[in-house]
Amino acid sequence: MVKKNDINKSALKVNKGIDQPSQINENAVKKITNRVKPQLKIDDYINGILDGNRTILSRAITLIESSLFEHQKLAQQIIEKCLPYSGKSLRIGITGVPGVGKSTFIEALGKHLTSSGHKLAVLAIDPSSERTKGSVLGDKTRMEELSVDKNAFIRPSPSAGSLGGVARKTKETIILCEAAGFDIIFIETVGVGQSEITVHSMVDFFLLLMLAGAGDELQGIKRGIMEMADAIVINKADNDNLLKAKLAKREYENALHLYPPTESGWTPVVDTCSAINNDRIVNVWEIITKYIALTKNNGYFDKNRRDQSVKIMYETINESLKNSFYSEKNIKKLLDEFENDILNNKISSYVAAQKLLEIYFNKKKIDYK
Amino acid sequence: MVKKNDINKSALKVNKGIDQPSQINENAVKKITNRVKPQLKIDDYINGILDGNRTILSRAITLIESSLFEHQKLAQQIIEKCLPYSGKSLRIGITGVPGVGKSTFIEALGKHLTSSGHKLAVLAIDPSSERTKGSVLGDKTRMEELSVDKNAFIRPSPSAGSLGGVARKTKETIILCEAAGFDIIFIETVGVGQSEITVHSMVDFFLLLMLAGAGDELQGIKRGIMEMADAIVINKADNDNLLKAKLAKREYENALHLYPPTESGWTPVVDTCSAINNDRIVNVWEIITKYIALTKNNGYFDKNRRDQSVKIMYETINESLKNSFYSEKNIKKLLDEFENDILNNKISSYVAAQKLLEIYFNKKKIDYK
Numbered sequence: 001m002v003k004k005n006d007i008n009k010s011a012l013k014v015n016k017g018i019d020q021p022s023q024i025n026e027n028a029v030k031k032i033t034n035r036v037k038p039q040l041k042i043d044d045y046i047n048g049i050l051d052g053n054r055t056i057l058s059r060a061i062t063l064i065e066s067s068l069f070e071h072q073k074l075a076q077q078i079i080e081k082c083l084p085y086s087g088k089s090l091r092i093g094i095t096g097v098p099g100v101g102k103s104t105f106i107e108a109l110g111k112h113l114t115s116s117g118h119k120l121a122v123l124a125i126d127p128s129s130e131r132t133k134g135s136v137l138g139d140k141t142r143m144e145e146l147s148v149d150k151n152a153f154i155r156p157s158p159s160a161g162s163l164g165g166v167a168r169k170t171k172e173t174i175i176l177c178e179a180a181g182f183d184i185i186f187i188e189t190v191g192v193g194q195s196e197i198t199v200h201s202m203v204d205f206f207l208l209l210m211l212a213g214a215g216d217e218l219q220g221i222k223r224g225i226m227e228m229a230d231a232i233v234i235n236k237a238d239n240d241n242l243l244k245a246k247l248a249k250r251e252y253e254n255a256l257h258l259y260p261p262t263e264s265g266w267t268p269v270v271d272t273c274s275a276i277n278n279d280r281i282v283n284v285w286e287i288i289t290k291y292i293a294l295t296k297n298n299g300y301f302d303k304n305r306r307d308q309s310v311k312i313m314y315e316t317i318n319e320s321l322k323n324s325f326y327s328e329k330n331i332k333k334l335l336d337e338f339e340n341d342i343l344n345n346k347i348s349s350y351v352a353a354q355k356l357l358e359i360y361f362n363k364k365k366i367d368y369k
Numbered sequence: 370m371v372k373k374n375d376i377n378k379s380a381l382k383v384n385k386g387i388d389q390p391s392q393i394n395e396n397a398v399k400k401i402t403n404r405v406k407p408q409l410k411i412d413d414y415i416n417g418i419l420d421g422n423r424t425i426l427s428r429a430i431t432l433i434e435s436s437l438f439e440h441q442k443l444a445q446q447i448i449e450k451c452l453p454y455s456g457k458s459l460r461i462g463i464t465g466v467p468g469v470g471k472s473t474f475i476e477a478l479g480k481h482l483t484s485s486g487h488k489l490a491v492l493a494i495d496p497s498s499e500r501t502k503g504s505v506l507g508d509k510t511r512m513e514e515l516s517v518d519k520n521a522f523i524r525p526s527p528s529a530g531s532l533g534g535v536a537r538k539t540k541e542t543i544i545l546c547e548a549a550g551f552d553i554i555f556i557e558t559v560g561v562g563q564s565e566i567t568v569h570s571m572v573d574f575f576l577l578l579m580l581a582g583a584g585d586e587l588q589g590i591k592r593g594i595m596e597m598a599d600a601i602v603i604n605k606a607d608n609d610n611l612l613k614a615k616l617a618k619r620e621y622e623n624a625l626h627l628y629p630p631t632e633s634g635w636t637p638v639v640d641t642c643s644a645i646n647n648d649r650i651v652n653v654w655e656i657i658t659k660y661i662a663l664t665k666n667n668g669y670f671d672k673n674r675r676d677q678s679v680k681i682m683y684e685t686i687n688e689s690l691k692n693s694f695y696s697e698k699n700i701k702k703l704l705d706e707f708e709n710d711i712l713n714n715k716i717s718s719y720v721a722a723q724k725l726l727e728i729y730f731n732k733k734k735i736d737y738k
Contacts, residue, residue, distance in 0.1 A: 076720060083714045168719055175717065224596055226628070255624040259595070309711045309718050316722035321690040324730070342678045345452045348544065349678050350537055351445060353685035361693070 042074065046081045052119075052181045054153055061155060064172045079172050082179035087305070089121075089178045090292060093199040095189045095225065096209030101235045105209060105275035106186060107143045112281055113184055114151035121153040121182040122146070125170050125195045153182060164319045167198045171312065174202065200228050201308055201315075204301060205288050208232045210252070212244035227259060230268055231287050237272035238279065245272045264300045266291050325360055334359065411443065415450045421488075421550045423522055430524060433541045448541050451548035456674070458490075458547045459661060462568040464558045464594065465578030470604045474578060474644035475555060476512045481650055482553055483520035490522040490551040491515070494539050494564045522551060533688045536567045540681065543571065569597050570677055570684075573670060574657050577601045579621070581613035596628060599637055600656050606641035607648065614641045633669045635660050699728055 040048070040059065048056025063075040096102050106122060113120050122143075146152045155173065174185055187203055189195040200206050208229035226232070232252050237245030252270040262268065269287050273280035295301040325331060338352040347355075409417070409428065417425025432444040465471050475491060482489050491512075515521045524542065543554055556572055558564040569575050577598035595601070601621050606614030621639040631637065638656050642649040664670040694700060707721040716724075 076717075079717050080720065083717060087714065172717070172719070224593060227593055227596065251623065251627060254620065255627045258620060258624045306712055310708050312718035313707065313711060313722045313725075316719055317694065317725060318687070318691055320722070320726050321694055322687055325686065325690055338682065339679050342682060343675055345456065348445075348448050348452060348541070349681035350541070350685055351449065353682045353689070356682075356686060357689050 042077050042081070045074075045078045049078070049082060049176055049180045050085060054180070057153070057176055057180045058155070060176055061173050064169050064176070075172070079175055082175050085179040086175040087178060089174075089183045089185050090205070090288075091174065091185045091187065091203040092288065093187050093189070093196070093203035093206040094209065095196050095199065095207070096235075098190060100209045100211055101275050102188060102190075102209060103142045105233075105235055105273070105281075106188065107146050108275045108278050108281045109284060110143070110146045110152055110186070111149070112285060114146075114149050117151075118184050119151045119153075119182045120146075120184045120186065121155065121174075121177040122186045122188065123155050123170055123173055123177070124188045125166055125199055153177065153180075164316075166195075167202070168316070171202055196225050196228065201311060204295075204304065205291055206230050207284075207288070210234050210248070211236060212241055212248040226255075230262075230264075230266060230291055231284070232256070232268065232270045233284055234270070234272045235275055238274035238277050248272075264291075264295050264304070265298050266294055266300075328360055330359055331356055411446050411450070414443075414447045418447070418451060418545055418549045419454060423549070426522070426545055426549045427524070429545055430542050433538050433545070444541070448544055451544055454548040455544040456547060458543075458552045458554050459574070459657075460543065460554045460556065460572040461657065462556050462558070462565070462572035462575040463578065464565050464568065464576070465604075467559060469578045469580055470644050471557060471559075471578060472511045474602075474604055474642070474650075475557065476515050477644045477647050477650045478653060479512070479515045479521055479555070480518070481654060483515075483518050487553050488520045488522075488551045489515075489553045489555065490524065490543075490546040491555045491557065492524050492539055492542055492546070493557045494535055494568055522546065522549075533685075535564075536571070537685070540571055565594050565597065570680060573664075573673065574599050574660055576653075576657075579603050579617070580605060581610055581617040595624075599631075599633075599635060599660055600653070601625070601637065601639045602653055603639070603641045604644055607643035607646050617641075633660075633664050633673070634667050635663055635669075694729055697729055697732070699732060700725055703728065 040056065045056060045060050049060060060075070060078050063071045063078070066072065066075070094102065094106065096105075110120050110122065143154060147154055170187065174187075177185055187199050189199050196206075206228050208225060208231070210232055212234055234245045234248050234252070249270050249272050256268050256270060259268070271280065271283055271287060273284055275281065292301065295304070326335075334356060338347065338356060341347040342349050342352055409425065414425060414429050418429060429444070429447050432440045432447070435441065435444070463471065463475065465474075479489050479491065512523060516523055539556065543556075546554055556568050558568050565575075575597050577594060577600070579601055581603055603614045603617050603621070618639050618641050625637050625639060628637070640649065640652055640656060642653055644650065661670065664673070695704075703725060707716065707725060710716040711718050711721055
C-alpha cells in the first residue's frame with residue numbers, strides 16, 4: 001500500500017534537531033563562548049571549520065539539524081561559504097543489517113585510515129524514529145578507539161525525521177566535513193529501508209557488509225541493494241566461520257557475475273574479512289582504492305559526482321511539489337475517499353488523479369496541462 | 370545526467386495516436402458504420418465491448434490513444450462504464466531483449482492457452498520513438514497463428530510517447546480488454562528501459578525471458594530487472610543449445626537463491642523452454658498457475674492489485690505536478706543556469722531547488738512550506 005506519510009515527506013521540511021553529545025576540547029568551547037555569546041558569528045564558523053576545529057564543525061552541524069528558522073538561515077550561509085572548499089573527499093557508503101559487525105568494521109578500517117594519515121568522518125543515515133541498536137549513536141561508544149582518535153570525527157544520525165530531510169542534512173554535513181579537511185567520509189546505514197538508495201546517490205563507492213550463509217541473515221536486506229554494491233564483504237570470516245565465509249564468497253561471486261555490467265565499468269568484488277581480528281581489512285581498502293583509480297581514470301568518478309549534485313536539486317524540487325500537494329487540506333480530506341472509490345472500481349486511478357489535480361490547481365488558480 | 374525530458378513527461382499528457390491496422394470482421398464494421406455515422410455512441414461502445422466484439426473494442430482503444438479532446442472524453446466515459454466488469458483476468462508481464470524469441474514464445478504459450486479455452490489479449494509497452502524489431506507491431510505478422518486466432522487479440526503499442534502516457538493507455542486498454550471477456554492479458558516489453566518497472570506495477574506475474582550464456586546477451590537487460598522476475602525462462606533450449614541452457618538454469622537458480630525473499634511469499638523459479646519446438650511451454654504455464662494459486666491463497670494477489678491501483682493514482686498526480694513545474698517558462702529558462710552553478714560549486718543543490726520553488730510558487734501566488 002502506498003503510504004501517504006511517505007509521499008508527504010518533503011526534503012525541505014525541517015525537523016527538530018537533537019542535542020549533540022559535546023565534542024571534546026572543552027577549552028576551545030570555553031574560549032569561543034567567552035568571545036561571542038550566545039552564538040558564533042558566521043565568520044567564526046567559517047574560519048573554525050576551515051581550520052579543522054571540530055567543536056565548531058560540530059556546532060555548525062547542529063545548526064543544520066536545527067528546526068529554528070534563524071539557525072537554518074545561518075546554516076545555509078555557512079554551507080554556501082564552505083562549498084568551494086568541499087568535494088575533495090572520498091565518500092563511501094557502508095551498509096549492512098544489525099549484527100553484521102558494522103561498528104567493529106568501521107573501527108578497524110577507520111583506524112587503518114587515520115594511522116595512514118587520513119582524516120575520517122563517520123556519518124549515519126537512519127530515518128527511523130526508533131534508534132536501532134546498529135546506529136552510530138550506539139556505535140560511538142562501541143568505536144572505542146576511533147571515538148578518541150583526533151583524526152576521526154563521528155557524528156550520529158540527525159534525529160528521526162523524513163528520509164528526504166535526513167538526506168539533506170547528511171549531504172550538507174558532508175560539505176562541512178570536507179571543508180574542515182576530512183578526506184574520507186563514511187556514511188553508514190542499516191540496510192533495511194529506503195536509505196540505501198539515498199546513500200547510494202551521495203557516495204562514490206557503495207560497500208555492502210554481509211554474513212556467511214544465505215539464509216536468515218539476508219531477511220533484513222532489501223531487494224535491489226545487492227545490485228547497487230560495488231563490493232560485498234563477508235565479515236566475521238574467522239574461526240568456525242571461515243570455511244562458510246569462503247563458500248559464501250564464491251556463491252556471491254557467481255551471483256554478481258550474472259548481473260549486467262555497471263555503468264562505472266567496475267566489476268563488483270566479493271571478499272571476506274574479520275573486523276574483530278583486523279584480518280583482511282587492508283584488502284577492503286585496496287578494493288576501494290582500485291575502484292577509485294579506475295573510475296577517476298575512465299571519467300566515471302567525476303561524471304557520477306556531477307550527476308549526483310544535479311539529481312539532488314531535481315529530487316528536492318519533486319519532493320517539495322508533492323509536499324505542497326499532499327499537505328493541502330482539501331486534498332487530504334479527499335484522498336481516502338478517492339482511494340476507496342478506486343478500490344471499489346467506481347473510478348479509474350487516472351480519473352481520480354485528474355479530479356484531485358483539478359481541485360488543487362483550481363484552488364491554487366493555476367493553469368495546468 | 371538527469372534528463373530534463375524524463376522529468377517533463379507527464380502521465381496525463383496525451384500523445385498522438387497511431388492508425389490501427391483494422392481488426393478483421395469487415396462486415397461488423399460496415400454494419401456499425403452504416404448504423405451510426407461517423408462515430409459510435411457511448412452505448413454502442415459499451416455493449417459492443419461487453420459482447421466481446423473485437424472491432425468495437427479496437428475502436429475504443431483507438432479513442433484511448435487519440436489526442437483529440439472529444440475522443441479522450443468519450444474514452445474516459447467508456448472506461449468508467451467498463452470498470453465494474455474489469456479486474457477478472459490474469460495480467461502477465463513478459464519481457465526480454467530483442468533476439469530472445471519473445472514473439473515465438475508468445476505465439477506458443479498463447480496457442481496453448483486459447484486451445485484450452487482461454488481468451489488472450491497481447492498488449493505491448495514500448496515508449497521508444499523508433500520501432501524496435503522486437504515490438505508487437507512487427508511481432509503481429511510473426512505471430513502467424515495467434516493473429517488469426519478468434520480467441521486472441523493482439524494490439525501493438527500505442528505510438529511513441531512518454532512512458533507515463535503509454536502506461537496510462539496500456540492500463541486503460543487492460544480495463545477494456547477485461548470487460549470484453551479476455552481472461553488472460555500479456556503485456557510485452559523489450560526489457561531495455563524503464564518500461565519494466567511500469568509493467569511490473571500493472572501485472573500479477575512478471576516473466577523474464579533469457580538466453581543461455583551470461584555474456585553478451587545480458588548487456589541489454591537493465592540492472593534490477595532480474596530481481597523483479599517471478600520466473601526466469603531460458604528460451605532456445607534446443608539442439609546444440611540444450612546443455613548450455615541447462616547450465617544457465619543452474620547458474621540463475623544459484624543467483625536467485627541469494628536474493629532476499631519476495632513480498633509475495635513466492636520463490637522465483639528458473640526453467641528452460643524451446644518456444645520454436647513448443648517444448649516445455651506447458652511447464653511455464655504451470656509455474657504461472659502455481660504462483661497464482663499461492664498468492665490468491667495467501668492474500669498477496671488481491672493486496673498487490675489494490676496497491677497497484679492506488680499507486681497509479683499517486684504516480685499520475687506526482688507526474689502531473691512535475692510537468693506543471695518543469696513546463697513553466699521561467700523555470701525552464703533558469704534550470705540550466707542553476708545546474709551550472711551547482712556544478713561550479715557556486716550554490717548547493719538544496720538552495721538551488723529552494724530558489725526555483727520560490728519562483729514557481731510566487732509566480733503562482735501560492736504559499737508553500
